[in-house]
Amino acid sequence: MIRKSSINIAKVASRRALSGLVRGRPVCSSFAAQPRSSPVLLRSLPIVSNNVFGIRTYAVTTVPVPEMAESITEGTLKQWVKNVGDYVELDEEIASIETDKIDVAVNAPSAGVITEVLAAEEDTVTVGQPLFKLDTDGSADASAPPAPKEEAPKPAETPKEPEASKTEAPKPAAAAPPPPPPPPPAAKPAAASKPAAASTPETPSTPGSRDERRVKMNRMRLRIAERLKQSQNTAASLTTFNEVDMSNLIEFRKLYKDEILKKTGIKIGFMSFFSKALCLASKEIPAANGAIEGPNGGDTIVYRDYVDISVAVATPKGLVTPVVRNAEAMSLLEIEKAIADLGHKARDGKLTIEDMAGGTTTISNGGVFGSLMGTPIINLPQTAVLGLHGVKDRPIAVNGKVELRPMMYLALTYDHRLLDGREAVTFLKLIKEYIEDPRKMLL
Incomplete structure (x- = not known):
């Protein structure tokens, strides 16, 4: 009885642990309250766990606004050069911050995949403020694109359908002659468009336009x-x-x-x-x-x-x-x-x-x-x-x-x-x- 109960307990524990990883929760209950991007969680879940359960864990790093200069503490986020989901190399430019003196480039501290941006363009950002999140273990994603290519043979197995479409193609070709008649009527409106332009003196209102544009000073x-x-x-x-x-x-x-x-x-x-x-x-x-x-x-x-x-x-x-x-x-x-x-x-x-x-x-x-x-x-x-x-x-x-x-x-x-x-x-x-x-x- 002791052996059976212990086996059952082990099975239940392993199932809970596995389901916890699948849902993105840590295995150890003591870290259950920790967010997914916290440094404690990253240390508690080394990449070795991948080999045990065959499930990939994420090593997400929050990248802050870098130091810009001794006298500059804030700037305006002018442009995201990269987007969420993009793979970036070490030192590759991610964003551009405009200050009152120069533009500062924000570079990737390591290779990885951008998982989240924490500021929008034209937002005011300060030095040290969290700017974006980077999956530094996302190098595996770089090799992901070849996977869809392996599925390409499936459409290749159904060449009959394209052939059928090819046989049907000549029929529309035969139906192509009807389109020629429409061009003549099209020519008539074209001719009519000339007098129409002459009869619309209101259109030259653009030279005397009184439109106004307001642009925020950089x-x-x-x-x-x-x-x-x-x-x-x-x-x-x-x-x-x-x-x-x-x-x-x-x-x-x-x-x-x-x-x-x-x-x-x-x-x-x-x-x-x-x-x-x-x-x-x-x-x-x-x-x-x-x-x-x-x-x-x-x-x-x-x-x-x-x-x-x-x-x-x-x-x-x-x-x-x-x-x-x-x-x-x-x-x-x-x-x-x-x-x-x-x-x-x-x-x-x-x-x-x-x-x-x-x-x-x-x-x-x-x-x-x-x-x-x-x-x-x-x-x-x-x-x-x-x-x-x-x-x-x-x-x-x-x-x-x-x-x-x-x-x-x-x-x-x-x-x-x-x-x-x-x-x-x-x-x-x-x-x-x-x-x-x-x-x-x-x-």
Whole structure:
């Protein structure tokens, strides 16, 4: 009797355990209250249980919003690159989070299958918040697709049905002739459609449409608006102008651009020359490369021995200013390559926080878009921003004669709290002299 009862008890226990696994519950009753994705359950059900009962268990990992930067704690979930049920490889991009500075890619911490997403697009997410669930044991799913192929032979076993359909096909082919008659009537409405279009003058209402669209500002645009207004409210902004004759610089570029491109692969432009001229002018007017720091508007002036140039780059989401560091120690070609690399990263949305942090002065080139003249806004806490504009042929006096020369207007917006008018005008005049005679930059 003891043996029979013990056998019966064992059978009942095994049946309950098996049914519990099939329903997704743990075998051990002590973990019955634990959710399926809890780490305790994952440890209590190792993959070895698969070999015992022949049933696959899931190792689900909850992936949180990653650390984005020291100063960024939240962002907007802009896009799910992958969907629930998709198999992803290690480090494959799952989603994209937009912050007020850059877009952050969320990558898979391991290979597996996405089982659930815990946030919707356009939701605000914070660092550490659960974002999605990943079945890290889902690698077996990658081999699942071949299974349906094995069932393919079944339809192959019934070739008679397609044959029957083929024999029936010619009959509809014979019935095909009737369709030709309908085309003529179709042509009549086509002809009628022409006068109809002429008789509907209301349709051209689209040019005078009064429709409106409202689109929520993205985080980058909101941040740009905030910083520009802060600059306008804080700095005592003033702009001084000058014009520069680009003849010598254009001739210099024409002479050597092909040779430089062939030897180095760098396409030399104007930005590197203006950057070098700005670095040299900053040595003579250090306040133009300085900043005001301290509480209550600032009571300390910071002078720098280095020049980190913020280069304004227009992107679909807004204006960004990646930084060329230690430009004063670079050659013209090194500056040109650094600017080109940052420009490509900005347009591809691959800038990092490190690429944009800092900056002691800014160059904004509105001339590439056809600007004739403008007043750029200071990028706080910087003191000055140099604005470049379009090159236009204009008549000017040269040695008592009127000649057509390629001229560019320069604009320097500066913070009058730190930079006096005399210094600002001198700073811009130095840049003009270096550009009009590039050889002076070698002295």
